[in-house]
Amino acid sequence: MFISDRILVLDFGSQYTQLIARRIRENRVYSEIYPFNASIDKIKDFKPKGIILSGSPSSVYEQNAPIPDLGIFRLGIPILGICYGMQLMAHLLGGEVSKAAKREYGRAELILDKENDIFKDISSKTKVWMSHGDRIEKLPNNFSIIAHTDNSPIAAIADSRNRLYALQFHPEVVHTIEGSKILSNFIFNICGCSPTWTIKSFIETAKHEIAEKVKGEKVICGISGGVDSSVTALLVHQAIGDALTCIFVDNGLLRQNEALKVEETLRKNFNLKIICIDASERFLKRLDGIKDPEKKRKIIGKEFIKVFEEEAKKIEGVKFLAQGTLYPDVIESTSFKGPSATIKSHHNVGGLLKRMKLQLIEPLRELFKDEVRLLGKELGMPEEIINRHPFPGPGLAIRCIGNVTKEKIEILRKADAIVLEEIKKSGLYSELWQAFAVLLPVKSVGVMGDERTYENVIAVRAVTSLDGMTADWAKLPYGVMENIANRVINEIRGVNRVVYDITSKPPGTIEWE
Numbered sequence: 424m425f426i427s428d429r430i431l432v433l434d435f436g437s438q439y440t441q442l443i444a445r446r447i448r449e450n451r452v453y454s455e456i457y458p459f460n461a462s463i464d465k466i467k468d469f470k471p472k473g474i475i476l477s478g479s480p481s482s483v484y485e486q487n488a489p490i491p492d493l494g495i496f497r498l499g500i501p502i503l504g505i506c507y508g509m510q511l512m513a514h515l516l517g518g519e520v521s522k523a524a525k526r527e528y529g530r531a532e533l534i535l536d537k538e539n540d541i542f543k544d545i546s547s548k549t550k551v552w553m554s555h556g557d558r559i560e561k562l563p564n565n566f567s568i569i570a571h572t573d574n575s576p577i578a579a580i581a582d583s584r585n586r587l588y589a590l591q592f593h594p595e596v597v598h599t600i601e602g603s604k605i606l607s608n609f610i611f612n613i614c615g616c617s618p619t620w621t622i623k624s625f626i627e628t629a630k631h632e633i634a635e636k637v638k639g640e641k642v643i644c645g646i647s648g649g650v651d652s653s654v655t656a657l658l659v660h661q662a663i664g665d666a667l668t669c670i671f672v673d674n675g676l677l678r679q680n681e682a683l684k685v686e687e688t689l690r691k692n693f694n695l696k697i698i699c700i701d702a703s704e705r706f707l708k709r710l711d712g713i714k715d716p717e718k719k720r721k722i723i724g725k726e727f728i729k730v731f732e733e734e735a736k737k738i739e740g741v742k743f744l745a746q747g748t749l750y751p752d753v754i755e756s757t758s759f760k761g762p763s764a765t766i767k768s769h770h771n772v773g774g775l776l777k778r779m780k781l782q783l784i785e786p787l788r789e790l791f792k793d794e795v796r797l798l799g800k801e802l803g804m805p806e807e808i809i810n811r812h813p814f815p816g817p818g819l820a821i822r823c824i825g826n827v828t829k830e831k832i833e834i835l836r837k838a839d840a841i842v843l844e845e846i847k848k849s850g851l852y853s854e855l856w857q858a859f860a861v862l863l864p865v866k867s868v869g870v871m872g873d874e875r876t877y878e879n880v881i882a883v884r885a886v887t888s889l890d891g892m893t894a895d896w897a898k899l900p901y902g903v904m905e906n907i908a909n910r911v912i913n914e915i916r917g918v919n920r921v922v923y924d925i926t927s928k929p930p931g932t933i934e935w936e
């Protein structure tokens with residue numbers, strides 16, 4: 424079977440660790456992240472052609488500073504230290520590190536002092552991104568300085584004979600203009616990797632692995648309408664065909680047409696076997712009178728599992744459950760658990776696996792979100808599905824503030840549809856992380872015609888974000904806001920006021936509940 428060259432990233436807790444792995448994969452070399460204390464045996468099993476030591480909020484001279492297994496320096500493969508990774512190499516290999524008089528944060532000009540493979544074809548003066556409070560006082564044995572900045576006389580060092588390299592700046596962030604080239608110098612020129620890891624090669628390997636594992640048994644997969652579960656279902660279907668049955672639970676808290684559209688696409692365009700369950704009444708009944716957001720989440724999560732299990736049991740002889748877990752959910756690190764780590768908990772199927780004696784298939788567990796999108800595209804999934812905004816599992820229930828009723832959900836669903844329509848019309852959809860309506864539990868006075876009204880308030884929320892962890896409220900053009908407000912009030916009975924949420928995250932959250 425095809426196995427591409429691999430680079431291992433050891434994570435010491437930097438906010439940029441994931442970015443390093445992604446940059447390497449963008450160069451079509453497979454990369455994984457292991458915690459800093461991974462054992463040397465585990466590291467050897469991965470068969471890396473090179474190792475990158477990430478940055479960290481720690482200092483090497485602190486008592487509990489994260490230290491890797493020193494065996495990595497005896498593997499004879501190239502190692503690149505970044506920021507803390509650099510100081511760590513200095514500290515562990517005979518140099519000295521101390522607190523810098525001045526913290527250096529932001530852009531700096533790197534001036535190359537010596538020719539070196541890691542700087543092949545890099546300009547002699549180039550902009551880099553610095554973020555550090557420590558500096559190297561004494562070089563480790565066999566190392567020499569290969570670049571400096573005004574503030575850091577030792578900004579890059581190398582022991583080329585032993586293929587050890589270290590950078591004080593962050594090549595993985597876009598502010599380091601030639602950072603991607605520096606990383607590719609490391610993985611191609613120094614580690615000797617070939618750029619063979621592509622989504623196409625991933626698909627072939629994944630299909631083969633799924634078929635091998637399943638061996639003709641039956642598989643079920645829950646589809647939610649989101650990109651992760653849709654792509655999972657499509658990939659598994661291409662591997663094993665009709666041995667896969669998908670289950671789609673309509674909890675009555677979905678957006679207008681949206682999830683149904685996905686279901687239709689998967690069924691019509693790709694011939695997936697899908698069982699659709701309209702469980703809206705059940706969910707609404709359970710939610711009756713519940714105001715507390717966390718209770719809503721728990722109820723919806725529990726009910727989902729129940730409905731799903733009931734349906735799954737009707738399919739005879741099921742042995743596997745396919746699930747769209749992504750790489751950020753499984754990386755063994757506490758420094759960057761993506762929002763999906765907690766999000767997925769509501770679809771926590773641990774109990775179900777046990778009760779039904781099912782085994783898990785998680786074909787996307789090595790992929791980042793943008794890679795899942797590429798995969799979906801490669802499998803022929805329409806852009807419209809691939810680039811959909813995230814939608815929370817508890818759906819409209821956590822956007823209907825306070826208690827949830829069928830009538831309120833109807834109002835909210837209509838308002839939400841108008842918000843999305845207008846955003847799409849304005850061409851801004853792909854620039855936003857999410858855009859939606861929230862139904863507030865207050866009434867306000869208005870006038871319509873000659874009549875005084877006393878009706879509901881809709882809040883519109885639109886945010887930009889890279890990963891949902893932090894977000895900025897979107898500065899929507901006034902014209903777009905105006906169209907939304909006019910349409911919501913004119914077209915929806917029971918709403919007489921629209922407000923726009925201008926809170927960023929933090930301190931706000933994206934959702935209101």
Ligand code: XMP
Pocket residue numbers: 720762766767769813814815816817857891892928931932933934935
């Ligand atoms: P917050 O509101 O925490 O949201 O800023 C961050 C991201 O997570 C989504 N979200 C959820 N997704 N179940 C989900 O599947 C949930 O309970 C949930 N709560 C928040 C939210 O839409 C945003 O993308």
